[in-house]
Amino acid sequence: MRFIFITGVTKFAQMGIFCNLNQLADISLMRPYATLCGLTLAEIEENFAPEIDQLVEYYGGTPKEMVGELARRYDGYHFSSGNVPDVFNPFSLLSVMDFMDFQNYWFATGTLTFLAEMLKKTDFNLRELDGIEVSAASLSADRANINNPVPMIYQSGYLTIKKYDERFQIYTLGFPNDEVKYGFLNFVTPFYTPVAETETSFYISKFIRELREGDPDAFLTRLRAFFAGIPYELNDRTERHYQTVFYLVFKLMGQFSEAEVRSAKGRADAVVKTDDYIYVFEFKLDGTVEEALRQIDDKGYLIPYQSDGRQLIKVGANFSAEERNIENWTSQ
Numbered sequence: 001m002r003f004i005f006i007t008g009v010t011k012f013a014q015m016g017i018f019c020n021l022n023q024l025a026d027i028s029l030m031r032p033y034a035t036l037c038g039l040t041l042a043e044i045e046e047n048f049a050p051e052i053d054q055l056v057e058y059y060g061g062t063p064k065e066m067v068g069e070l071a072r073r074y075d076g077y078h079f080s081s082g083n084v085p086d087v088f089n090p091f092s093l094l095s096v097m098d099f100m101d102f103q104n105y106w107f108a109t110g111t112l113t114f115l116a117e118m119l120k121k122t123d124f125n126l127r128e129l130d131g132i133e134v135s136a137a138s139l140s141a142d143r144a145n146i147n148n149p150v151p152m153i154y155q156s157g158y159l160t161i162k163k164y165d166e167r168f169q170i171y172t173l174g175f176p177n178d179e180v181k182y183g184f185l186n187f188v189t190p191f192y193t194p195v196a197e198t199e200t201s202f203y204i205s206k207f208i209r210e211l212r213e214g215d216p217d218a219f220l221t222r223l224r225a226f227f228a229g230i231p232y233e234l235n236d237r238t239e240r241h242y243q244t245v246f247y248l249v250f251k252l253m254g255q256f257s258e259a260e261v262r263s264a265k266g267r268a269d270a271v272v273k274t275d276d277y278i279y280v281f282e283f284k285l286d287g288t289v290e291e292a293l294r295q296i297d298d299k300g301y302l303i304p305y306q307s308d309g310r311q312l313i314k315v316g317a318n319f320s321a322e323e324r325n326i327e328n329w330t331s332q
Contacts, residue, residue, distance in 0.1 A: 007037070029139070034080035038087025041071065051097040058100050073102060076176030077157075081136075081164035092179060107183030112156060116188045118149040126188070127247045129159070130181070136169040158184050182255050189248050192241065194229045200252060207249065208256045212274045216315050216331045223249065227325045242319065246270070246283065268301040278305045281315045289330045292316030 006024070027033040044052075045067065055066050074092045078084070095105040119126065129150075138151050153159050154173055158180055163172035175181035186200045195203050203226070210218040227245065250270040253259040258273040270281040280301050282292040293316035296302065302312055317329035 026140070029080055031080045031082040031084055034078070034082070034084040035087050037079075037090075038077055039090050039093060040085040040087055041067070041075070042085070044070070044088065044093070048097060055096070055100060069102075070096065071177075073178050076160060078161040078176070081161065081166065081171070086176075089177075089179070104179045104183045106157075107179060107187075112158070112184070112187060115149060115153055115156065115158075116191050118152070119188065120191050122147060122149060124149060126244050129153070130174045131162070131172060132159075132174075133170050133172050136171060139171060178255075182252065185248060185252055189252070192230075192244050192248060193226070195226075201255070204249070204252045205256060208253055208274075211257070211272055211277065211279060214277055214311075214313075216279060216313060217329075220315070220317060220326060220329045224326045242324065250281075268296065268299075271301075271305075273310070276310055277313055278308060278310050279313050279315055280305075281317070283326075284316070284318050286321050287318055289316040289318050289328055292318065293330065293332065 027036075049063070052063050052066050052070075056063055059066065059069075061069075070088070070093065074096070075086055075088045077087045077089065079087070089106050091109070092105040096102060118124075132150060134150055134154075138148065139154060150159070150173070158175070159173040160176040161171055162174040164170070165172075175184065189200050190196055207219055207222060210216075210222065226249070227242070230245070246269070250259050250272070253272060260271050268280045269283050270279075272279045272281070280296055282296050282301070284292045293314060296314045296316065302314060305312055313331055315329060315331045318327045319325070320327040
């Protein structure tokens, strides 16, 4: 036997210093092998032109637009600190070519119950997951750390390398594509909310419909009922829990409309864009709606959208820690 290639989810734990397994070469992050387990954009354009043309016949558009849609859903995996091409998930890509249908194929091949429970148990801040920084050493860990689920999430394929700081040996990680991002968020939602995984899109579509119709009151009334429906066993009664629920609702709305949740200081808590409206949300914990609206004005949260042409609506809401729900709100 001259060559053995071992692949899996977590890094293989090598044995003692005298074990022959120490002769293994871990190529997980080595540049020459960064595209070994995926398909690059160049390879797809060179080898799948007939299938891309067939997808265009089904869905319309141009071949370039279709490749862009494939990339948005299935590209983005990066397995090196160097300047190497991203790769597509070959299983999902080939499934689309075979069935001529955009679905979350890879995510349907397995579940991450262990990871979701680990996130909940450690009170991990889900809002930090997309864009989190980790040390190079932690990505090479060969044992699951119950207090730090990020390396396991990366090794399982739900996060990928977005950036590398060579000086400090720090990786920035994030979701590789929409298939993984929304598949992951849909899966963990039942661990924090009363909504089953199969019903998440149904609930989120109702939120979006009300905002598309220009009715923020109906949206916040439904969101209030959503919080009220969280059962006792899912509710750990911490501020972090409710921040996570807000994050999941607004992040999942991005499947159907352009939505973003605050990831840095100096930005609104949430922004949702529909065909006719742009909503800027600010939530206060045990504050007042007036304070929330004043912050939107004082911090200039509307300024980036003033030349957009769509109607701008600012929404201020107060979250009561005692009631553990949205207490009141107003929009202008």
